[in-house]
Amino acid sequence: MNYVKKIEESFSNFNVSLKIFGVWKTYDGFVLVAIPKHGEDNSVQRIRNAADKINDYNVFPTISVEAVNGLILLIMRDSKLSFYDLKPLLPLLKNEFNDMELPFILGKDKMGAYCIEDLPNLIHVLYSGFTGSGKSVGLRVLVSCLIATRDVSDVNLVVISMLSNSLDELSDSIFLSYPIVKDHMEAVNVLEALVSEVDRRLSMSREEFDQAPYIVTIIDEAPRLVDDSYSKEYAQKAEAKLSTLLQTARKAKIILVLASQNATIKTMKSDIGNITTRLAYRFGKSHSSYAAINNSGAERLKGKGRFLYNAVDIDDPVEIQGPYVSDQDWKQIIAESNDRNYGSSTQFTIAKVIAEDSNDDIMPETSVFFEENTYEDDGHDESIEPQELCEIILWAFSQKTVSANKITDKCKMGKRVEKIMGELTRLGIIDELRSKQPRKVIPTSDIEVPNDVLTLLLNHGFDLKTIKQAFNGRTAE
Ligand SMILES: Nc1ncnc2c1ncn2[C@@H]1O[C@H](COP(=O)(O)OP(=O)(O)O)[C@@H](O)[C@H]1O
Numbered sequence: 001m002n003y004v005k006k007i008e009e010s011f012s013n014f015n016v017s018l019k020i021f022g023v024w025k026t027y028d029g030f031v032l033v034a035i036p037k038h039g040e041d042n043s044v045q046r047i048r049n050a051a052d053k054i055n056d057y058n059v060f061p062t063i064s065v066e067a068v069n070g071l072i073l074l075i076m077r078d079s080k081l082s083f084y085d086l087k088p089l090l091p092l093l094k095n096e097f098n099d100m101e102l103p104f105i106l107g108k109d110k111m112g113a114y115c116i117e118d119l120p121n122l123i124h125v126l127y128s129g130f131t132g133s134g135k136s137v138g139l140r141v142l143v144s145c146l147i148a149t150r151d152v153s154d155v156n157l158v159v160i161s162m163l164s165n166s167l168d169e170l171s172d173s174i175f176l177s178y179p180i181v182k183d184h185m186e187a188v189n190v191l192e193a194l195v196s197e198v199d200r201r202l203s204m205s206r207e208e209f210d211q212a213p214y215i216v217t218i219i220d221e222a223p224r225l226v227d228d229s230y231s232k233e234y235a236q237k238a239e240a241k242l243s244t245l246l247q248t249a250r251k252a253k254i255i256l257v258l259a260s261q262n263a264t265i266k267t268m269k270s271d272i273g274n275i276t277t278r279l280a281y282r283f284g285k286s287h288s289s290y291a292a293i294n295n296s297g298a299e300r301l302k303g304k305g306r307f308l309y310n311a312v313d314i315d316d317p318v319e320i321q322g323p324y325v326s327d328q329d330w331k332q333i334i335a336e337s338n339d340r341n342y343g344s345s346t347q348f349t350i351a352k353v354i355a356e357d358s359n360d361d362i363m364p365e366t367s368v369f370f371e372e373n374t375y376e377d378d379g380h381d382e383s384i385e386p387q388e389l390c391e392i393i394l395w396a397f398s399q400k401t402v403s404a405n406k407i408t409d410k411c412k413m414g415k416r417v418e419k420i421m422g423e424l425t426r427l428g429i430i431d432e433l434r435s436k437q438p439r440k441v442i443p444t445s446d447i448e449v450p451n452d453v454l455t456l457l458l459n460h461g462f463d464l465k466t467i468k469q470a471f472n473g474r475t476a477e
């Protein structure tokens, strides 16, 4: 086979002699089985280095190298092919995994095999990774699996999503125990109700307990919940309740699923440390990957929806491509699950709280819209108002590239410019080059603006028209 010869040749150009003797197809490429030629120093590291160089030329699908029992596997994946939809897989999950309580599809591993887990076995789960890496889609996948395969008598949902809109369609779902939580006061209310439910469940009879549905509590953008720049009081309460839940909820069939851009959430490191099931989507830096899964590697992940998975029973994190749920499929999955459960309602419900003063928005007065660890603290820091950040974002949209100097000129930022650049990178507005070169502005039109950024802008008084217009007349630096 010509192709095989070419790959052997490419390796030999980098002084690695391999003999390829087997090929098989996987979902997004193929695996070549090779043996090092006799008498050569072909350590796995050398072969990997050669593969990296070959990958730089981009002539083949990306090659990664694994060693198994003295054989070398060259795993070749075409990233264009690697996306696949969840929806067609749901009947399989429903029909074939009835021995599991809450089966869900994590994704496919490198060999194309599905990784299917029973959620209660995972205890609690943390989805972490850069903005735009696929966390919210991952949450959609999880929720879709739950509501498509189980009924309201099996599982109820609590959703806290204060910064992201990607779960909003769920507000129509009859699996919800409470409307989707969008503010701090309600978040505290909901967490308190869950803590009480733990106590209630622990005093139930065995029979009653067995009948009780699982309560899966999803918290997207979890750091927002405990960020005290919004309201110290609510943040402290939320944090205390969340800590309690992380320690006690499991015994009461309450499962927490958190998504965060960072694996360490300010002020509650130790508790997050208790979440042993972790998905690390792409990160900018290896130390963030390390914080997430005790291993580097997530900084090298390519493509959306790809993550490294680590759990108690896993020695080395496994690379997995998560499925995709489009807006249309998402709506349909919700509608179908509602139809199937027509006339039922959640066993667990939470009473609504009435705001003491409904004009009292719990918006930040002066805010640090930052996570820790994104950049080094230089001791000179002054925080950046969200309003100011929004203005800089809009200005950035009018540019093809942005540099630290240009921001300094434009906005009289002084020392804070590094923070701004860090923040623009984290939000997925400029690319990640670490040199002093001007950085490319990633969105080129309003539809490419990441959801989180859109929400931020809308929350700070910028309307869609203004955002759209910001892209007109983009100028290069
Ligand atoms: N598994 C996936 N397959 C294909 N595309 C994906 C996948 N996950 C995410 N994406 C794409 O990436 C975008 C950002 O994903 P999202 O989950 O919103 O990121 P995050 O929540 O980490 O900021 C999505 O809108 C989608 O276009």
Ligand SMILES: [Mg+2]
Pocket (backbone or CB within 6 Å): 132, 135, 136, 137, 164, 166, 220
């Ligand atoms: Mg998100």
